[in-house]
Amino acid sequence: MYMYFSEERENRMRKSYSEITPYIEELAKKSCEGNHIAPEMYSEHHVFRGLRDVNGRGVVTGLTEISKVNARTKDENGSEIPCRGELCYRGINVRDLVEGFRADGRFGFEETVYLLLFSELPNQEQLSRFTKELAEYRSLPSSFARDMILKAPGRDMMNILSRSVLALYAYDDNPDDISIPNVLRQSLQLISVFPMLAVYGYQSYQHYHQGKSLFIHLPREEYSTAENILHLLREDSRFSPLEAQLLDLTMVLHAEHGGGNNSTFTTHVVTSSGTDTYSSVAAALGSLKGPRHGGANIKVVRMFEDMKHTVNTRDRGAVKDYLARLLDKDAFDRAGLIYGMGHAIYSLSDPRAEILEQYARALSEEKGYEEEYELYETVAAMAPELIAEKRKMYKGVSPNVDFYSGLIYRMLELPAELYTPIFAMSRIAGWSAHRIEEIQNAGKIIRPAYINVQKDREYVPLSER
Numbered sequence: 001m002y003m004y005f006s007e008e009r010e011n012r013m014r015k016s017y018s019e020i021t022p023y024i025e026e027l028a029k030k031s032c033e034g035n036h037i038a039p040e041m042y043s044e045h046h047v048f049r050g051l052r053d054v055n056g057r058g059v060v061t062g063l064t065e066i067s068k069v070n071a072r073t074k075d076e077n078g079s080e081i082p083c084r085g086e087l088c089y090r091g092i093n094v095r096d097l098v099e100g101f102r103a104d105g106r107f108g109f110e111e112t113v114y115l116l117l118f119s120e121l122p123n124q125e126q127l128s129r130f131t132k133e134l135a136e137y138r139s140l141p142s143s144f145a146r147d148m149i150l151k152a153p154g155r156d157m158m159n160i161l162s163r164s165v166l167a168l169y170a171y172d173d174n175p176d177d178i179s180i181p182n183v184l185r186q187s188l189q190l191i192s193v194f195p196m197l198a199v200y201g202y203q204s205y206q207h208y209h210q211g212k213s214l215f216i217h218l219p220r221e222e223y224s225t226a227e228n229i230l231h232l233l234r235e236d237s238r239f240s241p242l243e244a245q246l247l248d249l250t251m252v253l254h255a256e257h258g259g260g261n262n263s264t265f266t267t268h269v270v271t272s273s274g275t276d277t278y279s280s281v282a283a284a285l286g287s288l289k290g291p292r293h294g295g296a297n298i299k300v301v302r303m304f305e306d307m308k309h310t311v312n313t314r315d316r317g318a319v320k321d322y323l324a325r326l327l328d329k330d331a332f333d334r335a336g337l338i339y340g341m342g343h344a345i346y347s348l349s350d351p352r353a354e355i356l357e358q359y360a361r362a363l364s365e366e367k368g369y370e371e372e373y374e375l376y377e378t379v380a381a382m383a384p385e386l387i388a389e390k391r392k393m394y395k396g397v398s399p400n401v402d403f404y405s406g407l408i409y410r411m412l413e414l415p416a417e418l419y420t421p422i423f424a425m426s427r428i429a430g431w432s433a434h435r436i437e438e439i440q441n442a443g444k445i446i447r448p449a450y451i452n453v454q455k456d457r458e459y460v461p462l463s464e465r
Contacts, residue, residue: 037453045451051260056344058260061446062268066090066116066433069258071346082396085346085354089256090119098252098355107224107244109251109426110134113191116256116433117184135221137192138228141171145200145216153204157421158289160201162282165190169278176276178439186277187432194428195225198421199232205417226251229425233414243412246363247422250405253352254423256430258345263287263294267431271438272446284431285424294420294427297406299333300340301416304375306332313375320382327390340403341383347396356404360411367411376407 042049051059067090073083087094089112097115101108110131114122122130148167154160168190169175174182200216207214215235219228226248230239259268266287270280288294303326310331311318325331326338343350357380364373384397409419 041453045453047451052344058344061265061448062259063441064259064434064437065119066430066437067256067258069260069345071348082347085343085349085351087257087351090115092121094253095351095355098249102245102249107226107248109225109248109255109429112252112255113429116429117187117436131224132221134188134192134225135219137189138196138219138221140193140196141168144168144171145196149197149200150204150214153208154201155205155209156289157198157201157205157417158285158294158424160205161194161198161421161424162285162289164197164201165278165282165285168193169276172278175278178274178276180436180439183277183436183439184432187428187435190277190281191428191432194421194425195219195229195232198418198425199229202233202415202418202421224248225425229422230412233418240366242363242366246359246408247412249359250356250408251422251426253355253401254405254426256427256433259434261293262290263427264430264434267434268438269446271435272442272444274445277435280435281428281431284427288424288427289420294423296339296400297402297409297423298416298419300402300406301410301419303332303339304372304379308375316378316382319375319378320386323379323383323386324390327386338379338383338387340399340406341387342397343400346398346400349398350400352401353399353404356401356408357399360404360408363408363411369407369411372410373407376403 041047048059051061053059068086068088070086070088071082072080089097092115097112098108101111111122111127113134114127114130144164144167148164149160152163154163172186175186177183196219203214203216206212213235217232217237220231223231224244227239227244229247230244231237257264259265263284267280267284270283291299307313307319307322311322313319322331323338327336329336360376361373364370380399380403383399387397406419409416409422414422
């Protein structure tokens with residue numbers, strides 16, 4: 001039986017999908033009043049909020065062989081002291097990895113994916129075969145782009161990416177098989193198609209929401225992942241070798257960062273439940289979308305834009321005053337932060353930022369951004385001293401990877417809407433390696449404990465309330 005509602009009656013029944021009514025405001029106030037936990041209660045119950053101790057160090061929750069992040073060493077007395085930051089993939093220092101493929105004039109992302117997944121560096125034959133395999137997977141199911149992306153354009157590229165990943169479940173004949181060969185197959189497919197999902201989502205957004213011309217390029221088998229991103233994104237498909245090399249470099253440096261970052265930990269938690277690859281990756285994407293994680297480089301770029309519109313950036317005194325006002329919550333978004341400065345682990349230096357800094361100058365010269373690059377260098381020099389003056393610090397502060405990656409993406413003329421998706425295109429490599437590691441070594445669902453601090457109360461019948 002079908003029920004028919006007149007359009008008039010249907011309109012009377014329908015609430016605005018996005019409307020916050022006075023009743024919701026009232027309920028929200030009650031919710032906030034009933035859910036406040038005093039900060040001192042965490043210390044009282046010895047709870048490490050955010051899985052970090054009082055010194056900001058992460059609480060150890062697992063073991064991994066995939067990557068290592070180090071920012072401390074021991075002195076002659078055995079005390080830990082800050083040191084220059086180091087990042088290793090499968091035991092290989094990322095600085096050496098970068099120097100290796102850069103010295104050969106090669107792209108490094110595909111080699112990095114192989115290393116993360118299989119624990120060893122590929123030889124020439126293995127790398128060629130693996131790269132060819134990724135290229136062959138670089139295609140979407142028939143009509144997928146039309147039906148799942150173009151017909152349902154969205155305004156947020158990360159949500160489009162998540163939705164597309166979940167939709168791919170329906171096109172997989174063995175979506176729930178979590179045997180290692182099948183998960184590896186799914187992982188390689190997702191690594192290969194992430195650029196297409198994100199860029200096509202951006203093109204649909206530009207066309208349907210911004211009124212721009214719609215163009216869709218097919219990927220090229222002979223191109224690397226970085227080359228294909230620029231090819232898919234640009235209407236004329238043109239890019240310089242340096243542009244592709246710098247994008248490739250940022251992808252290598254974003255591919256993995258230990259098991260403790262939020263999205264990778266999410267991958268472990270969700271994978272431990274025994275769920276499918278698509279659900280696990282979608283959960284990681286939801287984590288990465290957050291501005292405290294993958295969206296930080298956008299904040300850096302917007303902060304610099306605000307600075308350029310607010311003060312004379314050629315005046316070092318004015319720049320220093322602006323940075324001080326940022327910390328005093330009197331500039332930009334009034335969050336009290338200088339975006340791109342500091343890291344949860346690194347203190348003296350973030351190795352990824354150091355590597356990107358070396359190459360950012362070359363790109364700034366090619367693209368005519370020398371003045372902007374100098375401004376970034378000025379802020380990088382001033383900010384740590386100002387932060388040390390105004391904050392009680394348990395460790396040093398230095399530029400992090402977001403500080404320079406945002407600048408590089410800007411110089412590459414990449415749209416801000418794709419900054420975080422490009423992070424995802426890179427980090428899918430690490431997520432895949434950690435998912436496989438969790439399946440191989442887990443056996444138990446990850447289930448942390450919470451201490452309930454609500455006092456017991458008697459149930460009161462409705463008639464007596």
